[in-house]
Amino acid sequence: MEVCVLASGSKGNCIYVAGGGTALLVDAGLSAREMVARLQAAGIAPESIQAVLFTHDHVDHYRGIEVFRRKFPVRLFANEGTAAGIEQSCPKLASEWEIFETSSSFEIGGLHVEAFTVPHDAADPVGFVFDDGAARLCLATDLGQATPLIRAKLAQCHAAILESNHDYDMLMQSERPWPLKTRIAGRSGHLSNEDAAALICAALSEQLHTLWLAHLSEECNTPALALNTMRQALRAAGREDVRIEVMSQTRVSARLVF
Ligand SMILES: [Zn+2]
Numbered sequence: 554m555e556v557c558v559l560a561s562g563s564k565g566n567c568i569y570v571a572g573g574g575t576a577l578l579v580d581a582g583l584s585a586r587e588m589v590a591r592l593q594a595a596g597i598a599p600e601s602i603q604a605v606l607f608t609h610d611h612v613d614h615y616r617g618i619e620v621f622r623r624k625f626p627v628r629l630f631a632n633e634g635t636a637a638g639i640e641q642s643c644p645k646l647a648s649e650w651e652i653f654e655t656s657s658s659f660e661i662g663g664l665h666v667e668a669f670t671v672p673h674d675a676a677d678p679v680g681f682v683f684d685d686g687a688a689r690l691c692l693a694t695d696l697g698q699a700t701p702l703i704r705a706k707l708a709q710c711h712a713a714i715l716e717s718n719h720d721y722d723m724l725m726q727s728e729r730p731w732p733l734k735t736r737i738a739g740r741s742g743h744l745s746n747e748d749a750a751a752l753i754c755a756a757l758s759e760q761l762h763t764l765w766l767a768h769l770s771e772e773c774n775t776p777a778l779a780l781n782t783m784r785q786a787l788r789a790a791g792r793e794d795v796r797i798e799v800m801s802q803t804r805v806s807a808r809l810v811f
């Protein structure tokens with residue numbers, strides 16, 4: 554399996570996943586031009602993308618899809634609630650969807666995909682597990698709290714892309730209005746660094762080797778804080794061997810094959 558994070562954060566999310574002969578994007582939250590530029594910067598031909606899967610209907614996860622799809626005729630996958638939400642902003646995508654059920658699994662070419670529910674303030678938000686027969690990747694980027702289901706999905710995987718959105722103190726000390734602070738920190742908001750570290754430690758399995766920290770807040774977090782919080786937690790759990798990468802809003806990640 555191969556992963557490249559093109560962008561992660563509240564200004565746009567887009568993650569490249571390839572395995573089993575299938576190349577796809579999870580979310581399309583950058584402008585189409587930016588997605589093409591970042592794919593090319595990573596050495597990935599945009600024409601090779603066969604499908605786009607959506608986690609939920611927040612604009613930072615679908616901003617560029619209508620224009621991107623005009624040029625590249627990708628298959629579109631979402632659950633009913635997410636498709637309906639995206640369609641309100643992108644009416645040209647109506648009737649173009651391949652709808653999956655939350656809590657179901659399906660194949661896209663040789664890649665097995667499981668969609669599972671996560672708590673977040675969108676219509677029907679999901680995370681995914683991808684399995685190409687040799688490796689499993691768990692992706693969960695917008696979630697307000699850990700659940701037993703998310704722990705179980707993480708525990709099955711060799712690699713994970715997990716939200717580490719904010720430092721709780723930085724969020725509370727920020728200039729943000731109180732309702733926004735409580736939304737972000739709430740059960741349907743975003744996972745803090747501490748929450749992400751606790752979740753990973755509760756879901757630790759021997760096969761986990763790589764962890765990407767995703768959807769970092771630019772105002773209420775720093776890459777060093779997110780990294781150190783996770784590193785300390787994994788060290789305390791005796792798992793300094795797990796590779797940790799921090800994803801960026803502005804920078805394309807390295808392509809990792811595992
Ligand atoms: Zn988001």
Ligand SMILES: [Zn+2]
Pocket residue numbers: 609611673675695
């Ligand atoms: Zn969201």
